[in-house]
Amino acid sequence: MSKSSSFLSKTEIMDAAEQTLRRFGPDKTSVTDVAKLLGVSHGTLYRHFPSKAALREAVTERWLEEQIVAPLEQIVKAPADNALAQLKVYIARLIELKLHYAEQDSEMFKMYTDVTMEAAELIEVHIQRIMEQMGILIDRGIQQKRIAQSAATSSLARSLFHATSRFHHPAHAHEWRSASIEQEFEQVWQLLEQGLTASIH
Amino acid sequence: MSKSSSFLSKTEIMDAAEQTLRRFGPDKTSVTDVAKLLGVSHGTLYRHFPSKAALREAVTERWLEEQIVAPLEQIVKAPADNALAQLKVYIARLIELKLHYAEQDSEMFKMYTDVTMEAAELIEVHIQRIMEQMGILIDRGIQQKRIAQSAATSSLARSLFHATSRFHHPAHAHEWRSASIEQEFEQVWQLLEQGLTASIH
DNA sequence: CAAATGACAAATAATATTATTTGTCATTTG
DNA sequence: CAAATGACAAATAATATTATTTGTCATTTG
Secondary structure: OOOOOOOHHHHHHHHHHHHHHHHHHHOOOHHHHHHHHOOOOHHHHOOOOOOOOHHHHHHHHHHHHHHHHHHHHHHHHHHOOOOOHHHHHHHHHHHHHHHHHHHHHHHHHHHHHHHHHOOOOHHHHHHHHHHHHHHHHHHHHHHOOOOOOOOHHHHHHHHHHOHHHHHHHHHHHHHHHHOOOOHHHHHHHHHHHEEEEHOOO | OOHHHOOOHHHHHHHHHHHHHHOOOOOOOHHHHHHHHHHOOOOHHHOOOOOOOHHHHHHHHHHHHHHHHHHHHHHHHHHOHHHHHHHHHHHHHHHHHHHHHHHHOOHHHHHHHHHHOOOOHHHHHHHHHHHHHHHHHHHHHHHHHOOOOOHHHHHHHHHHHHHHHHHHHHHHHHHHHOOOHHHHHHHHHHHHHHHHHHOOO
8 A cells, every 4th residue: 555646645544544444443443553554643644634533434435435325326327127126126235235244344334333323414415325316216117107106206215215224224234144134125125115106006 | 119028029129120220220230239129138139030131131021011012002902993094003103102211211211222132032022012913903904905915914014013113123212313203204104005005095 | 948148259340540542733854 | 835743632442450240059047
């Protein structure tokens, strides 16, 4: 992780912070550890981030964008003749990604879980991003006459997000080990899908 | 809290434990504190409960039964010409009760939150109780042709429980302060209700 | 003799002490 | 002169030490 330019950039600091977080976990990484990895004094980091919390949040925000929102954007961008099926794929993928990172990138997932408790604003923005993506799929479904226009798109997106919280909210991560969790989502989805299509079939 | 009979009963111990939990909170109450309140040696309590965890769980189980399940049973028992509306009242009341105790009986609610993390079995039994009650209302709704028999009653009950987790699971308690929480439930319910009634209207 | 006691060891928690970390800012460096 | 440094105080965390709590069981009590 040698610096490419003469001056230290936010990105370089965030890269080093992420690496340190993965190694020591969010409880054990200090600003000093990150500075040590970069070969600079810890005071330098305070010229780029106003506080440790700001650095943690910046790293988490980027992680969410790259690891969760970007892969989901692929689904939204892909052409689909059945937007309702696509919406299910979208939500199933959201759940799958959360489960995957909870297991495979546990320290960064813990960081994200911590930030969820502390930085409500950042998380609200992230949820907003997810709901916007879902909104696109819902609108597409309405145009295809596969989803009934029973409420505003944004309300529907929010309701779908909340109704599936158990499957993607980090507070429930320990419940994801259950053998029946996939089946449980499947059944919740059946109910929601019937709600979305009501008065069409 | 003077003992009514010559021998110490489980109930007396649980009463004293509940009183102590309310006063000191689940983190600060020791078995010795409970024994002190009863005027007995702490060893005596171990003749009635195998461990502190068992006592905590017994108290929580009783609390859930009395404070949550019993009031809900009133709704289930009441005669209703519209079982679907009754089902909504049931779930709204479940949410209202959780919110009420989170605010008004915070130490016992904290005890319940702790137990939810530790004693999965006890909580699974409690959820089972709730789902049985919901099952009765769902069956009633099917008979009244207000709910479509799209899946097994127990599956529907479980799905409704999971889809509304955000509003009654203690891990979300801090989110219940949001001003829009009631409206959010209202919208999730609209979607679920349309799912439940699909192919009837 | 069933119920309760209380002395005891091991585990856990609380407190006191020491070490690290966070955040600032006057000074240094390229 | 913008960027980085490093000395410093205050806040926080880690460790060591002491006190309490948990759980057991041989003995006592009504």
